[in-house]
Amino acid sequence: SGSVVRRRLHAAGFLQRRLSGGERRDVQREILAVLGLPGRPRPRNPPSARGPAAAAPLFMLDLYHAVAGEEEAEEEEEEAAVSRPVLTGLSTQSPPPGSVVSRADTVVSLVNVGELREHRRERGPYWKEFRFDLTQVPAGESVTAAEFRIYKARGVSGHSNSSLHISVYEIAAEHYNRESDLFLLDVQDLHAGTEGWLVFDVTAASNHWLVDQKYNLGLRLYVETADGHSVDPGSVGLLGRRGPRSKQPFMVTFFRASPGPARIPR
């Protein structure tokens, strides 16, 4: 159409054609399609405006390096028959990667979009609720594992010598005038003085995500002492959204592509 196609000699001696605006957009759209993205994500706040990295990106960066390292190890293993390097422990600051990393096609870390704390009105138990937005669950992939990660610092209450029983439930259904329907996902018993990341297996909750298209996941966490007394989760050091960004709770879900055409024909 008579558009001037300016050619210039690329440093390596190859002719390089300057793309028009439309062509550049087509190129980007094509690469995004190959990467399985409908469009160019627009994170709400650009990197410069983000504060210190939150826990999820730190964890996922560790996961990325673990996976990238494995991909290279596979290459070197094939080229020079070198034994596969063992994934060494990662810095204690960031949580260890999940156990199903290398077989996953997609790993999604979900930020905690809402948090609720129960104040004891009628002598009921203490609990803490966390909300996750699952709309980004990749279509055509099945969940292989899902983990809820929460950081436990040293508690402030007087339970430091006892042991604690922590249980995590899925909020299966909420009712206006009565208690929600809860579905037990995972429990852990630990010493009250424990510090570090706690990892709860919440894979069972994923059954509803794809079938019922239930994209708003609620998790509720209870803490009890050995003799059954309910304890405020915050008082034993479980950090929520008010904790430091590098120690805020998040979820990690591992997906595997279901067998189908490698690329949807267009």
Added chain:
Amino acid sequence: AAKGPRRRQHKKSNDLPHPNKLPGIFDDVHAADGRQVCRRHELYVSFQDLGWLDWVIAPQGYSAYYCEGECAFPLDSCMNATNHAILQSLVHLMKPEAVPKACCAPTKLSATSVLYYDSNNNVILKKHRNMVVKSCGCH
């Protein structure tokens, strides 16, 4: 960005060099008549050049490579030729007008992983299969 072939330092080892490390993986190996044989060339896809580093966390780009070169008779062992390609190149020798040479194409592809923010600030690690050319051959 496509770069010109660069000479790669071969690691000192007593073993026989791996087929992929034979001269030709990066060097300018030419067939007897001076044409370049089928081999892997460097091609780097830069997310930085695409202006995507506001949502791609890692990597800044990746080496995709591409295959190019002649699949002319006789097909050497380093050309990863299929039996069919060998026969096709023989027939091409006899009837160049009727049957083309075999094609230089990837024989092995590997995955690459990309870590990025989605529009809800969730962080996603996605493994993309068949994105990196590991070896080329005549098909």
